[in-house]
Amino acid sequence: MKVKIGISIEKDLSDKLEELAQKMDEFKVSKSELVEAILAAYFKSAVEHKEKTKELVVLRRSGKLCPLGQGAPGALP
Numbered sequence: 001m002k003v004k005i006g007i008s009i010e011k012d013l014s015d016k017l018e019e020l021a022q023k024m025d026e027f028k029v030s031k032s033e034l035v036e037a038i039l040a041a042y043f044k045s046a047v048e049h050k051e052k053t054k055e056l057v058v059l060r061r062s063g064k065l066c067p068l069g070q071g072a073p074g075a076l077p
Helices: 011-023 031-044 049-062
Strands: none
Touching: 011 031
């Protein structure tokens, strides 16, 4: 069962999703489907999700997880 959720993301991330969707034109994939695939892979990974997510949020809020187009794309410290 699918549910709709409302989220807001940075424009640069939306642009990157759109670029990826266009590159995968033969699959007719939407940005929503891409986000779902990325999240599914993340939650199936063998990381401690709470701690990893906390780390990523802290890095993003502190500016150390660079927004795309600023410094190295998605660069970690």
